[in-house]
Amino acid sequence: MRRWGTAVAALALAGAGVAASAGAATASVGSQRTVAATCSTAWGSLDKTGQDTDYRPLLDIRAGRHDCYDRLVFDISASGGNTGYRVGYVDKFHQDGSGEEIPVNGGAILQISVDAPSYDPVSGAQTYAGRAGETLPGVDVTGYRTFQDTRFGASFEGQTQVAVGVRARLPFRVLQSGDQLIVDVAHTW
Template sequence: MLAGAGIAGTAGAAHADGKATVADCATAWGSLTKSSSAPGTTPLRNIRTGANTCYDRIVFDIDGATAERGYHVGYVDKFQQDGSGEEIPVNGGAILQIFVHAPSYDPYTGKPTYGGKGGQSLPGVDLTGYKTFKDTKFGASFEGQTQVGVGVRAKLPFRVSQTTDKLIVDVAHTW
């Protein structure tokens, strides 16, 4: 199942029975915080997810982005809304907090570009059948960056990558 069409990829090959082995899905990604301080002012337009043989994926579509985008991704004990500090409950065995340097509004007009609401699940994201992702929550869009919490089954390895208009976070199903 790949709900994030257009962003296909594999960390390992599937066998004839359609199942991957732990060796097929081996990663060297690690679970430590990953970040980039690259600036960004173009707005976020969508957040979507996809399930893959070896990992679950969350994609941040950024309107008109053409360069590297700043981000900060790491595990936290509590998901606290940026700006207010209010705790937002996130289901799962661990919480992956993602900040992307892209506001969910047009910085020139203030008009919303993404419909996320603080403390609520991400609009249009259905995690039924996912192996690693258990929950998603929108934190805030504050001072030019957007915050999202992803509830995962356990503290698993993850990687962050980018294309010209996307920030992509993959969380492995296993170590």
Template sequence: MRRSVAAAAVVVLAGAGLLGTAGSAGAATGTAAASGATECSVAWGSKAKSATNATSAPLKNITTSGTTCYDRMVFDISGARGKLGYHVGYVDAFHQDGSGERIPVKGGAILEIFVSAPTHDPATGRQTYAAEAGKSLPGVHLDGYRTFKDTKFGASFEGQTQVGLGVRAKLPFRVLQSGDTLIVDVAHTW
């Protein structure tokens, strides 16, 4: 009896698009990813997306994963409460926040991501995410990704962290929050 109830729950969750596949960045959600369907429907658009909230909780890590329909970047801001602030949009060139220095990013388009969280603990000054300006994100390897082509760390300046994400082309993207993580998904196609 318990097996049939569990099996029914899996079928219901999969049908509702709530059952995902695990990746290094967390669960990927969506009906296509859950059911294994190869047809992807995204209506996210490619215009800039923003939320003006801020947190004093620091950025701890950045990870990536891929699904059938999109590539995903996840910003771990452990301990953040409430809505997270961000600004994500396409730019012609990636310039370091603060200095204005140009940082080359490979790909057909550049998605500039600002997350309203520093890379250090404001109470102690201790670094929480060890990245260097102009360098690739530590621990992020993009071999085999369909859409993601390059990453560059811009800066952690005045309470926000800047990342340049090189993508194959100017493609639709979305920004989501799940608990204390900020998620940026970039579709493989229109």
């Protein structure tokens, strides 16, 4: 009789462990569903553009990580108004002006052209220290979920061109807030 009681107790404990594990797995899957639901985007991956003729100097480029996307922020000198831009996926990244190909690591290349030169149009003084073919100064995307590389292309005829190597061709959006142009690339579809 004692053996049966021990066996029943062992089975009950094993069943409780399996049920607890299943509950944890369900909670984990449920929380992933919650995160996925709050991260859903309808941004798409087609080219996005914005027009403006106010060529204000580019001051800085910064990167950030969020739960649903990786972000690149272009800080542009203050004077109000929007900044023109063209953002889209390309097969290869070619430097404006020279046409030279600049290698970019990642599964896809997002090219960003901003109507903000890396120099002051009046004085000619450099305002952003990007160098053709090199990573963006002060931008380290190590450990980012979507961003894998950044490259400065050129500042040519009033526009600054950069590339972001991303994990895959993922949805992205472009926002303007004050004196910032913001490019977000989603972690997933």
